[in-house]
Amino acid sequence: MAQLSPPNDMRQCGECPIRHRAVCARCDADELAVLDQMKYYRSFEAGQTVIWSGDRMDFVASVVTGIAKLTQTMEDGRRQMVGLLMPSDFVGRPGRQVAAYDVTAVNDVVMCCFRKKPFEDLMARTPHVAQRLLEMTLDELDAAREWMLLLGRKTAREKIASLLAIIARREAVLKARAPSSSAVFDLPLTREEMADYLGLTLETVSRQISALKRDGLITIEGNRRVTIPDFNLLMEVTGDDSDGGMPA
Amino acid sequence: MAQLSPPNDMRQCGECPIRHRAVCARCDADELAVLDQMKYYRSFEAGQTVIWSGDRMDFVASVVTGIAKLTQTMEDGRRQMVGLLMPSDFVGRPGRQVAAYDVTAVNDVVMCCFRKKPFEDLMARTPHVAQRLLEMTLDELDAAREWMLLLGRKTAREKIASLLAIIARREAVLKARAPSSSAVFDLPLTREEMADYLGLTLETVSRQISALKRDGLITIEGNRRVTIPDFNLLMEVTGDDSDGGMPA
DNA sequence: GGATCGCCTTGACACAGATCAAACGGATCG
């Protein structure tokens, strides 16, 4: 698995862009100094596989920049995305030898890695890290359960609208945008990846996006750049309870 | 929300049937003594609601006996099960005010409860509890991701076979059965609950169960008692990678 | 003993989304 060289602007943890949202969020200066010593960066190009399900995995990591996906594949090739990791999200599981999912870079990704054993030792010593990881894992579990509702019960149209809303909201958080009733962003996913996220075929994704366009709920320039003129209008199509939250 | 009186055979934690698998699994004698003081039991009849999504929730709990379900409901009534809690599973989230899901007793349930605030304080003091909760939450997240693959990509037939395999496996663990290639158990769920678990309608569940019966993969007595003559044969229908594990 | 109820099964039909197929548009390459 070829791997890019680490980014040039090697950072101090104190200046890290995900310092206050990642697994290290609660660490004090001393703890951070320890992490600073332990960490190393790895970069992955868009499309590159970080690790295959079943492979031995002797590190854990935080996504610093870029987006990565977790996918599961059945023997006959049917594929389901089961995680979409944005900056600050955590990869890997303390106490596990082997990767449970395929992890792939959706676009160019930089990860902040720790060898598993030292990280586990650190977790045993510094409750701050374990506490934060628990919190993040509980958040991911909630997200997974929302996702289950989407997969099990929503229509194709509702699925697309939900995904657009999710991405718009996450991008808004990352960019710390002021809350607004409209949104513009670049889709990080191809139609096929959206299909893998939503449990649809790529043709159905394409058709439903065209339908939303036709209905004036979104506009698209050049396949990727999405504009949501009225976020509330889109939210009504997601099937979710109203006031699920503004895009920030 | 009416609530049964606590069970007569109030237990000491040391004799608790879920002592070694619940959130308290790692506690030493001293920690257990503290929990023993804090805990109180609540019982729920089959079908009774433990808490509604959105309600204030000032306790957390472990399922001691029985089975409970977590469900999400859309405005128009579409329902998706997002959690199936067996004995030793944990209910509620430290640091959250309000229930995120409807929690309902599937059959008669006894829960070991802790008021939230004292439990949170305890967690901050005794890493053993937080560690175990992290481990359990990570397990649940893995289960949720398997479930997502099922919801997004499996056929109705595969879904039914998968659910039967899951239940057979869990029951085998609970009863500490010797591993065996066949299995007999009572379905804890109605057809409608199975449908809510699988993202299907109850009619499709019924039809697919009939089909599996017709194909000799299972036999059923009186709607609930299921026999799986050859577990491996059933596993081939689940669509999962082979050697997903014996029913124990 | 019949009425009622909850849960389940089965049938007929409809439809949302899958499948198969063709073609488009922009980027890259020679």
Added chain:
DNA sequence: CGATCCGTTTGATCTGTGTCAAGGCGATCC
């Protein structure tokens, strides 16, 4: 500049599952 490729769109058709409807079975109640 044309050729190729990748991601995408759109059309035609098929099919698995949903929907609507009727009826069965066992338990409980009067």
